[in-house]
Amino acid sequence: xxxxxxxxxxxxxxxxxxxxxxxxxxxxxxxxxxxxxxxxxxxxxxxxxxxxxxxxxxxxxxxxxxxxxxxxxxxxxxxxxxxxxxxxxxxxxxxxxxxxxxxxxxxxxxxxxxxxxxxxxxxxxxxxxxxxxxxxxxxxxxxxxxxxxxxxxxxxxxxxxxxxxxxxxxxxxxxxxxxxxxxxxxxxxxxxxxxxxxxxxxxxxxxxxxxxxxxxxxxxxxxxxxxxxxxxxxxxxxxxxxxxxxxxxxxxxxxxxxxxxxxxxxxxxxxxxxxxxxxxxxxxxxxxxxxxxxxxxxxxxxxxxxxxxxxxxxxxxxxxxxxxxxxxxxxxxxxxxxxxxxxxxxxx
Ligand code: ADP
Numbered sequence: 240x241x242x243x244x245x246x247x248x249x250x251x252x253x254x255x256x257x258x259x260x261x262x263x264x265x266x267x268x269x270x271x272x273x274x275x276x277x278x279x280x281x282x283x284x285x286x287x288x289x290x291x292x293x294x295x296x297x298x299x300x301x302x303x304x305x306x307x308x309x310x311x312x313x314x315x316x317x318x319x320x321x322x323x324x325x326x327x328x329x330x331x332x333x334x335x336x337x338x339x340x341x342x343x344x345x346x347x348x349x350x351x352x353x354x355x356x357x358x359x360x361x362x363x364x365x366x367x368x369x370x371x372x373x374x375x376x377x378x379x380x381x382x383x384x385x386x387x388x389x390x391x392x393x394x395x396x397x398x399x400x401x402x403x404x405x406x407x408x409x410x411x412x413x414x415x416x417x418x419x420x421x422x423x424x425x426x427x428x429x430x431x432x433x434x435x436x437x438x439x440x441x442x443x444x445x446x447x448x449x450x451x452x453x454x455x456x457x458x459x460x461x462x463x464x465x466x467x468x469x470x471x472x473x474x475x476x477x478x479x480x481x482x483x484x485x486x487x488x489x490x491x492x493x494x495x496x497x498x499x500x501x502x503x504x505x506x507x508x509x510x511x512x513x514x515x516x517x518x519x520x521x522x523x524x525x526x527x528x529x530x531x532x533x534x535x536x537x538x539x540x541x542x543x544x545x546x547x548x549x550x551x552x553x554x555x556x557x558x559x560x561x562x563x564x565x566x567x568x569x570x571x572x573x574x575x576x577x578x579x580x581x582x583x584x585x586x587x
Contacts, residue, residue: 256426265383265543269313272330273304273337273369276520277389279405280364281530282332285321286536287362287387292318294540299358303333304365305340305372308349312358325529326404328522334365340372343379350380352376359383361538364402365392367436368570370551374564377549385530385539386551386564391520394438395560396570398553402535405527407434408444414515415449422480425509428501432494432514435486441519442486443578449553451482452586457490457499458574466497470505485515534559547551 266400270287272280282302284482291298300320302312316321324331339345353361356587363373370386377384388395411433422429431451435441439456446454455465469483485494492500501510524532536553538559542550550561 240314242246257387265296265359267299267356267358268333268360268362268540268543269301269308269353269356270309270316271301271304271364271396272334272389273363273365273372274334275292275366275390275392276330276334277366277391277401278328278406278520278524279402279532280310280332280334280389280521281321281324281327282524282529282532283364283387283389283402283536284330284332284424285325286533287364287539288316288317288321290537290540292316294544296418296540297355297357300332301361303335303352304337304369305345305349306337307439308331308347308352308406309337309339311352311457312351313358325522325533326519330364336368340376343555346376346379349376353382360385360526360543362387362536364389364542366392366401367394367477370395370564370568374549374568377564380522383543383548385542385547386567387539388551388553391434391441392436392438393440394436394572395551395553395567396572397551397555397560397567399555400531402528402532403520404440405531406522407441408448409497409525410442410519410522411445411484411515412448413461414513414518415445415451415484418513419449419480419482422482422511426480427488427511428481428483430485430497430512431484431511432485432512434515436490437486437488438572439574442484442573443574443582446482446484447578447582447585449482449484450585451582453481454486454582456482456486456493456574459579460488460490460492465491467502467504470501488527503551528573 364387388401391403393404443452551567
């Protein structure tokens with residue numbers, strides 16, 4: 240990382256950069272949010288914008304993900320554009336899923352818009368799919384792109400956590416606390432379905448945080464029949480209600496699928512289903528997610544100044560790391576086996 244001397248011009252509050260001869264050729268950077276939204280994306284947009292302006296870049300907000308890059312829905316951002324957003328859920332840039340970007344023609348249009356606008360580099364905030372698109376685009380046109388892991392699912396490899404995951408986990412915990420009140424009163428077995436795509440992080444840690452009896456997660460579903468294991472272990476023995484968190488996934492069968500199985504295979508249980516759905520994406524980000532997004536956003540600008548490209552910013556043991564796109568998106572992030580054991584031991 241090169242040392243860049245900055246001094247603040249007090250009148251405009253704009254930094255004046257003394258660029259050294261090694262400094263990156265990048266003069267302007269575009270930011271977009273793509274795929275599923277996650278709380279903390281706004282904090283990340285704010286951090287990239289402000290750190291970018293501080294470094295002397297022009298910063299452009301690109302609306303509706305890759306679609307806005309193709310249709311030129313782009314606005315130059317000042318520090319004020321990102322005022323008063325750190326506490327807001329969702330994304331002020333909007334997000335979208337864009338099929339056209341999956342075609343070479345669509346990506347050519349996006350590149351043409353970037354050139355016309357004079358945007359030299361991109362920061363893409365999104366999940367696995369968005370970073371896959373970023374990797375392809377960066378390779379095709381030799382564009383510096385930095386990714387930020389913006390997803391509640393926590394399913395990106397090379398980072399301990401992702402922007403939005405902690406907030407979603409807290410939302411799940413609050414919901415399960417409430418469902419437990421009714422579950423206990425009626426002596427019911429509740430299957431609560433949570434998001435996570437094909438990853439069990441939200442279900443497993445949500446179960447530990449809410450004191451649930453079990454979590455049914457895709458990482459284990461292929462190895463054992465978790466439902467029959469639960470029933471055979473007599474998981475209701477000492478309790479008058481049971482709460483099981485289920486990761487949404489064809490592999491687990493989802494909460495509905497499991498409830499149906501209980502009705503057919505283990506009649507006698509008073510079983511109910513609750514699917515938490517989109518409320519898990521909403522809400523004001525937690526302090527953890529705001530700080531994570533702020534650190535990662537600033538680190539994305541550092542990475543560009545350091546001539547890094549095609550890397551996702553991650554956090555490992557509380558240190559910022561740069562993870563090559565190929566690693567972040569290709570590998571399945573392993574679930575911590577200790578967590579599985581902890582949940583089992585604490586739910587007796
Ligand atoms: P997420 O980023 O939350 O995983 P998606 O999987 O829906 O969300 O991906 C978001 C967008 O990223 C897609 O709509 C598409 O525009 C882009 N994208 C995903 N996969 C690819 C791909 N293989 N090639 C090009 N673009 C892709």
